[in-house]
Amino acid sequence: MKLIVGLGNPGRQYERTRHNIGFDVLEMAQDRFGVSLNEQKFKGVFGVERVGMTKIFYLKPLTYMNLSGESVVPLMNYYDITPDNLVVVYDDLDLPPGKIRLRQKGSHGGHNGIRSLIKHLGTEEFNRIRIGIGRPDPGIAVPDYVLGKFKPDESAAIEDASKKAVDALEAWKHEEFLKVMNSFN
Numbered sequence: 001m002k003l004i005v006g007l008g009n010p011g012r013q014y015e016r017t018r019h020n021i022g023f024d025v026l027e028m029a030q031d032r033f034g035v036s037l038n039e040q041k042f043k044g045v046f047g048v049e050r051v052g053m054t055k056i057f058y059l060k061p062l063t064y065m066n067l068s069g070e071s072v073v074p075l076m077n078y079y080d081i082t083p084d085n086l087v088v089v090y091d092d093l094d095l096p097p098g099k100i101r102l103r104q105k106g107s108h109g110g111h112n113g114i115r116s117l118i119k120h121l122g123t124e125e126f127n128r129i130r131i132g133i134g135r136p137d138p139g140i141a142v143p144d145y146v147l148g149k150f151k152p153d154e155s156a157a158i159e160d161a162s163k164k165a166v167d168a169l170e171a172w173k174h175e176e177f178l179k180v181m182n183s184f185n
Contacts, residue, residue, distance in 0.1 A: 003057045003081045004029065004169055005072055007090040007113040009147075010062045018133040019146040021158070022089040022113075023060055025131070025165045030058060032166055042078070044071040051173045057081070065113040069120025076121075083126040087172060088117060089165055091146065095132025098157025100164050102181040103128045127177045129165050131158075 006026030014020050030037065030047070035058050037047040046059040057079065061071030076086065090113055095101055105125040108115035118124050134154075136145035150158050164184065171180045 001055045001081050002085045005059045005088045009064050017147050018091055021091045021131045025089045025162050028162055029166045029169050042071050042075040068113040069116035073120040087127040089129045091133045092130035093135055097132055097134045097154040098161040099132035100161050101130045102184050131161050
């Protein structure tokens with residue numbers, strides 16, 4: 001079994017904001033793979049796809065970003081999914097808009113959703129797809145920036161990065177994450 005998690009915040013006011021890029025990528029993956037998030041449990045909504053003998057879960061935590069681990073880890077425990085079979089998709093301030101970076105482990109880097117996952121999992125060793133959102137201009141607070149919408153001139157780069165992230169998720173269905181990481185970085 002595998003688990004794909006898109007991080008974001010629930011609610012209309014957060015739709016299409018920088019901090020919700022994980023939700024956006026998960027929605028794009030759902031559309032491409034024909035998966036419906038029709039189960040509500042574990043403080044989130046999820047759906048399941050079968051690829052051969054493998055079940056792949058898609059999860060949107062509904063806990064708000066800072067408490068993401070409260071949704072992800074109970075689902076992992078219930079279905080006996082190990083951290084090496086987890087991929088988390090989320091925004092990254094330290095990458096330019098539209099750049100993606102895949103990693104197998106690392107610190108939270110100041111990202112509260114990842115901080116929550118590390119706390120609840122008890123490890124920093126899980127797969128990630130980070131999508132660059134860039135840093136705010138001087139004078140703009142980080143919370144305001146991440147909860148803001150993308151600028152029109154960023155839209156094409158973000159769309160391209162989101163498609164690449166879904167391509168990486170598709171590859172991960174059939175290959176080890178390390179191989180996928182080497183192909184997409």
